Amino acid sequence: MIESIWTHGLVAAGDSNAVKDAINAICQPHWFFILSNVALFVFLMGYRTFTKPAFALFALLAFTAFYILSALDPDFLSIIIKADNVPITMMMYLTGFFAWLGFRQSAINDTRMEQGQPLLEAGSDDKVLVWPDLVYTEMIALVLCTVFLMVWAVVLRAPLEPPANPSVAPNPSKAPWYFLGLQELLVYFDPWIAGVLLPGLIIVGLIAVPYIDKNPRGNGYYTFKERKFAITTFMVGYLIMWIVLIVFGTFLRGPNWNFFGPYEFWDPHRPAALLNIDFRDIFWVRWMGRAIPTEDWSGIPYYLVREAPGIALLLGYFLVFPVVLKHTVFRRMAVQLGGIRYGIMVFLFLWMLLVPIKMALRWTLNMHYIVAITEFFLNV
Amino acid sequence: MSVFGRFGNWVREGQVWGSVFRHGVPRDRRTRAMAVLSNVFLHLHPVAVRKSGIRLSFTWCMGGLTFFLYLVEVVTGVLLMFYYRPTVEYAYFDIEGLRAYVTLGLLRELHRWGAHAMVIAIWLHMLRVFLTGSYKPPREFNWGVGVILMVLTLLLSFTGYLLPWDQLAMWAITVGSNMARATPLLGYEGPLASLVNIGGVPLVHAGDDARFGLLAGTFVGPNALLRFYVLHCVFIPVVATILIAVHFWRIRKDGGISGPL
Numbered sequence: 038m039i040e041s042i043w044t045h046g047l048v049a050a051g052d053s054n055a056v057k058d059a060i061n062a063i064c065q066p067h068w069f070f071i072l073s074n075v076a077l078f079v080f081l082m083g084y085r086t087f088t089k090p091a092f093a094l095f096a097l098l099a100f101t102a103f104y105i106l107s108a109l110d111p112d113f114l115s116i117i118i119k120a121d122n123v124p125i126t127m128m129m130y131l132t133g134f135f136a137w138l139g140f141r142q143s144a145i146n147d148t149r150m151e152q153g154q155p156l157l158e159a160g161s162d163d164k165v166l167v168w169p170d171l172v173y174t175e176m177i178a179l180v181l182c183t184v185f186l187m188v189w190a191v192v193l194r195a196p197l198e199p200p201a202n203p204s205v206a207p208n209p210s211k212a213p214w215y216f217l218g219l220q221e222l223l224v225y226f227d228p229w230i231a232g233v234l235l236p237g238l239i240i241v242g243l244i245a246v247p248y249i250d251k252n253p254r255g256n257g258y259y260t261f262k263e264r265k266f267a268i269t270t271f272m273v274g275y276l277i278m279w280i281v282l283i284v285f286g287t288f289l290r291g292p293n294w295n296f297f298g299p300y301e302f303w304d305p306h307r308p309a310a311l312l313n314i315d316f317r318d319i320f321w322v323r324w325m326g327r328a329i330p331t332e333d334w335s336g337i338p339y340y341l342v343r344e345a346p347g348i349a350l351l352l353g354y355f356l357v358f359p360v361v362l363k364h365t366v367f368r369r370m371a372v373q374l375g376g377i378r379y380g381i382m383v384f385l386f387l388w389m390l391l392v393p394i395k396m397a398l399r400w401t402l403n404m405h406y407i408v409a410i411t412e413f414f415l416n417v
Numbered sequence: 418m419s420v421f422g423r424f425g426n427w428v429r430e431g432q433v434w435g436s437v438f439r440h441g442v443p444r445d446r447r448t449r450a451m452a453v454l455s456n457v458f459l460h461l462h463p464v465a466v467r468k469s470g471i472r473l474s475f476t477w478c479m480g481g482l483t484f485f486l487y488l489v490e491v492v493t494g495v496l497l498m499f500y501y502r503p504t505v506e507y508a509y510f511d512i513e514g515l516r517a518y519v520t521l522g523l524l525r526e527l528h529r530w531g532a533h534a535m536v537i538a539i540w541l542h543m544l545r546v547f548l549t550g551s552y553k554p555p556r557e558f559n560w561g562v563g564v565i566l567m568v569l570t571l572l573l574s575f576t577g578y579l580l581p582w583d584q585l586a587m588w589a590i591t592v593g594s595n596m597a598r599a600t601p602l603l604g605y606e607g608p609l610a611s612l613v614n615i616g617g618v619p620l621v622h623a624g625d626d627a628r629f630g631l632l633a634g635t636f637v638g639p640n641a642l643l644r645f646y647v648l649h650c651v652f653i654p655v656v657a658t659i660l661i662a663v664h665f666w667r668i669r670k671d672g673g674i675s676g677p678l
């Protein structure tokens with residue numbers, strides 16, 4: 038009741054269509070992803086400036102203003118007030134705040150090191166007693182956390198929809214919010230990659246991090262300057278490929294997993310995006326000017342013949358490209374890491390890189406698969 | 418001295434108090450050290466820690482909050498188990514009744530929001546450990562333990578999501594568990610699974626593949642509900658608790674919270 042009065046009263050006030058259209062437009066997948074990356078890289082390049090409290094405060098206020106003004110829009114409001122989406126708003130604020138806090142301290146430390154001053158964490162040999170110095174901090178954190186949870190629980194009811202019904206599928210059917218990044222990847226990859234391989238590689242890759250990051254500096258204190266590659270890679274993975282994709286999947290994916298701008302009505306009748314061509318079409322038809330092969334060729338099964346161009350491309354990407362990298366951009370690192378570590382690092386790195394590559398191929402060429410051995414569900 | 422002060426002293430000097438807390442009031446170095454040493458919970462901590470390690474801006478207290486939220490989940494979860502029966506007939510209505518009839522019906526809210534908060538907190542904890550380079554030697558192994566703990570946390574959330582047995586639950590789990598169908602070799606729609614056969618008879622089909630193992634069926638039905646319930650309430654928490662113990666033990670053995678060398 039209150040909700041509806043609120044929205045209806047404010048719709049009129051918040052109606053500035055040109056701005057909304059513009060925002061809807063830049064929220065399209067390619068712009069959203071490219072702009073998030075640009076924002077991250079600009080931030081990392083100027084981290085000493087952008088983490089100054091004045092900038093941070095400005096960013097906080099600007100984002101909050103954007104959020105509140107957007108909430109005047111009934112479509113946007115209906116998404117953010119869904120009970121299970123509330124944590125995502127919290128996550129955005131908390132992630133922003135703590136990323137700032139971390140990089141702020143990195144900036145201070147990096148400047149101090151250049152000037153030969155002690156680190157923020159210096160004096161690490163001074164010991165204090167756990168009682169009272171630590172247990173009191175812990176107790177205060179614990180009390181605050183309890184209060185926060187209590188208020189949250191009183192204000193917001195846990196959602197309960199109609200009883201489970203196997204014959205009525207909601208549209209869209211969304212995974213729990215913390216997996217929405219992976220569900221978003223389903224747009225670009227088959228389930229065996231988006232749902233099995235990539236999660237597996239994330240887990241293995243994270244566990245492998247301490248063994249492939251041989252940089253001895255930056256152990257136990259905030260710094261960015263001394264670990265630029267490691268931190269940049271991690272932030273792209275964490276902020277863009279996990280957090281941003283979750284936000285995208287929550288706010289901007291509607292029925293049939295179609296894209297909807299933040300101020301658009303989730304129209305279930307909007308037609309699904311049409312796919313798509315495979316690399317084999319591009320290679321055989323467009324470049325070779327002939328039909329796609331369907332016959333075995335000197336003992337090689339037809340599907341391997343048909344997919345040979347894509348297979349060659351992937352082999353080149355995973356086997357030749359690392360060698361090229363080893364002698365160019367990764368030269369210093371390759372020497373430092375040695376063969377095995379370099380191999381693992383580059384394998385994980387290239388898988389991570391394949392995500393934006395596949396996205397770009399989709400946006401520019403409308404490409405579906407690089408290799409499509411549909412006979413065995415083996416599509417990349 | 419006020420009446421209360423005198424009463425306080427009388428209690429603290431009595432036999433009962435002395436039998437529980439075997440040290441004086443923690444007012445000097447020795448008794449403060451004893452306060453930590455002689456308490457099974459507090460002695461997770463060393464007696465003294467490096468000053469830099471406990472600065473709030475260094476750890477953000479995120480590991481501690483993750484642990485606290487885990488405890489909240491355990492306590493509220495056990496209480497929920499008094500009311501909830503994991504069968505298709507009862508599950509939904511038990512949850513509904515919880516809201517309508519049970520005093521302190523906030524339980525479910527606390528449990529659900531606590532779970533969301535724990536997921537966010539654990540990610541932030543990982544972020545801070547990464548940004549401070551705290552996974553570097555000698556803490557490589559503990560980072561790995563942490564990664565497994567994060568996977569378990571997500572699995573706990575995921576298995577719990579099904580239990581209310583409403584539309585949200587059923588379809589979110591359907592979407593999620595459909596992925597298992599695509600496991601290479603082991604899912605019946607996974608790459609190369611059709612090659613796993615004996616003389617043309619497929620070994621991997623909808624009735625025995627990875628997804629079947631997860632759901633105990635080919636769809637999200639009563640068996641899946643029971644399976645997720647047991648995983649959620651018993652199996653994963655036990656494993657997570659053991660690993661948390663390892664995690665904490667290793668923090669101390671690895672030299673406490675990291676700091677510049």
Ligand code: HEM
Nearest residue numbers: 476480481483484543551559560563564566567673674675
């Ligand atoms: C149930 C989950 C977890 C709990 C309860 C937990 C708890 C803690 C606590 C209380 C600390 C002490 C310092 C602090 O608060 O930051 C800590 C440190 C640490 N955690 Fe976790 N953690 C969990 C998950 C993780 C994850 C997901 C990772 C990494 C992927 C991780 C890696 C580490 C490492 C390497 C340290 C040592 C940091 C240092 O010495 O500075 N933990 N953990």
